[in-house]
Amino acid sequence: MQMIQKADTSGGGTRRRFFGRAEFVGLVVMIVVVGGLVVDATKTDSDNFYADIIRLDNVATKIHQSYVEEIPSEDLVDKAVEGMLEVLDPHTSFFKKKQYDELRIHTEGKFGGLGIQISIRDKVLTVMTPISGTPASRAGLQSGDQIVEIEGKSTKGITIEEAVNKLRGEPGTDVSITIRRRGESKDLEYTITREIITIHAVPFYGMLENNIGYVRLLSFSQEAGDEVEKSLKALLDRDLKGLILDLRHNPGGLLPQAIEVAEKFLGRKSLVVSTRGRLRGQNKEFYASSSPVLPDAIPLVVLVSAASASASEIVAGAIQDWDRGIIMGDTTFGKGSVQSILPLDKDHHLKLTTAYYYTPSGRCISKPENAVHLEDGDGDSVEAAADSVEQDTTVYTTKAGRIVYGGGGIVPDTIVENELPELAVRRLLLKDVFFKFANSQYPRLRKRKAKLNAAFTVSDALMEGFHAFLDSIDFEYSSHAKAEFEAFKQHAGLIDSSEDTTGAEDIEKPAWTDAELAELKRISARVDSVLQVLGKREFSDSEDEIKRLIKEALLVREHGQDNEIVYRVRLIEDDQVGKAIALLLDNKSYASLLEPPAKPTDGGKKSKKK
Template sequence: MINYGKDKMKRALTFLIIVFLLISVTWFSARVWAQRENVFHSLRLFSDIINLVSRHYVEEVKTEDLVKSAIRGMLNELDPYSQYMDAAEYRELQVKTQAKFGGIGIQIGMRDNVLTVIAPIEGTPAYRAGLQAGDQIIEIDGEPTEGWTIADAVKRLRGTPGTKVRIKIRREAIKEEFEVTLIRDIINIKSVPYAGMVKSDIGYVRLADFSQVARSELEDALDSLVREGAKKFIFDLRGNSGGLLQEGFEVSNLFLPKNRLVVSVKGRDIGTNRDFITSEDGKYLTQPVVLLVDRGSASASEIVAGCLQDWERALVIGETTFGKGSVQTIHPLEESTALKLTTAYWYTPSGRSIQKPLKKDSTKEKSSREYRTLGRLKREVYGKGGIAPDLYLPYPLLPKFIARTGREIFFDFAVRYKARHKELKRPIKFNSEILEEFKTFLREKKIEFTPQEFDSSQEIIAQEIEREVASKLEGTKGEYEVRLAYDPHVKKAIELLMTATKQEDLFQR
């Protein structure tokens, strides 16, 4: 009797499970079919509209342009980072992540609507040819550059290594224009533009991006600083907008022991979910570290900052970071184009979302969850997007009359000042004559200011001029030596590190 009852119940339960599965499959199939029908209907509607516009619009339009505009409009509705990239944009992305390309090795910008050399990159064809900051590029291969954009110039200057490009230059110190022919070469973009000692046992290193060489260049720079006597580090990620997720993980691993979670990636597709965990001990586990961030620190920079903060491996100083905590997957398409699509968000080891909500009023909201570091101290850290520093320290603003024109005015003045003072050397001795010359320069550029504005800003004006002139005289090395001497974030980091013998000492403030 009992056995029979059990068998009967089992058969009934099995029957119910089969019925449930059949209903579920039928419902799921119907749902998928309905979704597919909706997609087909929408595509038919889109096709009809494209056809009507291309045939009857008052002016002739290209169907291809309409479709691409529609695609971009669709992706704009998703988030700021999903993007359809044409062939040129896709190529540029590959250049940025690979950290090398064929070219002549200059940074260029627009000054007074003229293509201008911002700086030659050391060791490149442009550097060897003697191109200087401030040189105006007025022709490329015999074609005048008037009306060109920076993108137009980059397209013409880059090319296959070994090929020639001819450019005509106008220089401040020379009355006559001159031509120079350069042979393109492989140009390597440095992820670490500068590293140096700021005190006898404190090393400073700046990481500018997270390209394929970020970890290796950073490791080389840190090794070099250690050989010079560094026992403590200032690690600068300000203005670093990110790059490759893998490089962010690798950089973090340099400072962490084995089996530590660096970042978690979570998306709608289960296949995108992943925990990035260190597989080996990093080389720099004991040196006290101060990490500098600002509003321009984003993406992979925030992975590193959040990770090292959560594991109490660095004291973070500066401003709350940008809050770009989403993962973009690249899908190559036809004709060398690609779709960059947001597929996941990433989270710090303590569970904080790096992504800042896109709603305009989201900054007013407070996280309902409390987050704490994972080290011994269990310090409170803050979520709701971006990485909030342990010590908030805003960067000084430029005087308003300078901010209206931007820092370019110091670049322009330094170019002219160097051209007019042939024997100029560092250190630059500032005096009232230099400031008066700058004041005259501002008036020539029709930049309005009051005597009170200028007098109250003399200190920062002198610093900016000294930095730009040092850059023109000694390149990156000269610029950074001056910049770091006045940088309030670096000064504070040095102050804290001077009294710290281990990482925990930095948190006892």
């Protein structure tokens, strides 16, 4: 999570120049001690620190004076910074201007652009989906459109970062793009005026069955608190009986927004989260400043996943510790550290971990494995977690006396794991087959005036077309047995090392004679044929799931990624949402999960596990 401080980000691009001794040492010292991070050090520590800096200065000076070629200062400083960051946690970063601008866009949720999600598909820049209500949507751009030119220049070989830089710009300015669309004989030319694009923190909310409300919170950008409040008030106007707050795969965002979201559910002046760091100024407590929007009488389930992190964990932890709702899903990521954005100069910033987050009961959210990572002299990995986030074996209690444990992340009150699709379906998803098939079929379905809505069903004829499409792209059917056989072939040396992606080339393999190798490859080919048949059979066993994903891909193609129809179709088949609804409708089970144990431990104080 970032605590963004005011910084001057004006100025032009980075200039490439050569360094002087004072410049190099000055920047390195500024990076290390910026913000007073070395205050309160003992005299010995300080002496060692400056001795090390002088040693670094001497190395830089020798390179500057005597190396066979001149080295640009930017290159040398970048490598020095990279080396320093390697001994810190993975969340500390050094930003140049473009990287910092991207960070601001991510946290603010606004930028000047067209309003499309793009990706590289089959080596071509492709529109994944236009965002509703944006210039791209109004201009008629469609999912699957290939962007072959931007401002008259070919996009062949372009990266996502390069494409984003070309498509984004000042609101009110124009950008011309050339589109290649399936079913069109000629490329299409568009000139689109950029606008401020707002990425909604709540892309969908709505009422599900039995007056159970659902709010999908995707990020904690600057509008998160307001959007959550708006959605809650709209649901309350429709006789809300229970609420699901979906924080799955939410990576976090801004601390103030985490507090704003939490206070929609907690009582005024309730502690939401505290921070503790090396410096006295980093030890803070944050409280809800307003009355809750959701009445206490309305039951609440918060869905979390292993990818719920940072601000998501702050909200889930506060709701759990105050017994305001049930946390359901998988144990969260455990990214419980504070990153402060510290300006170095007008073009460079340091995102530095300065503290850890603690829930109201005192649990540290950060997992030890997400802390400091080092390598020893032999290049082997060494975990060097800070003392403050060592494996926590302490028992904590919620306000009502329920037992919760430390150790990092938020452990749900009820575990409901997110089941992985079958291998056949995973392979289809990995190859992006559903997206490609939807784009190939969409023009035909539109021509036939097929109604692509929630009632749409995938017919047998469409499934036959899907199988034909797989054959046309030489899709290789797979099964669990084939996966095992592929591993055997790699270890047996029946696959060229250039094709070996498992690391089996590092293992000593049998020394076959030419005759033995030829016979083994002949047998292997026959087994591959049999396994292809078994793969098709396993594929047919997953037909219902495949039909659902075909339908979803076609609905996204018709309505866009964040359309209500698309969300509702997904939620119908969502097992975790189904279990959350069932729990909210079962008052007895819901209440029992919030009850403390029969014999409270130590009067609600912390104690060690027995």
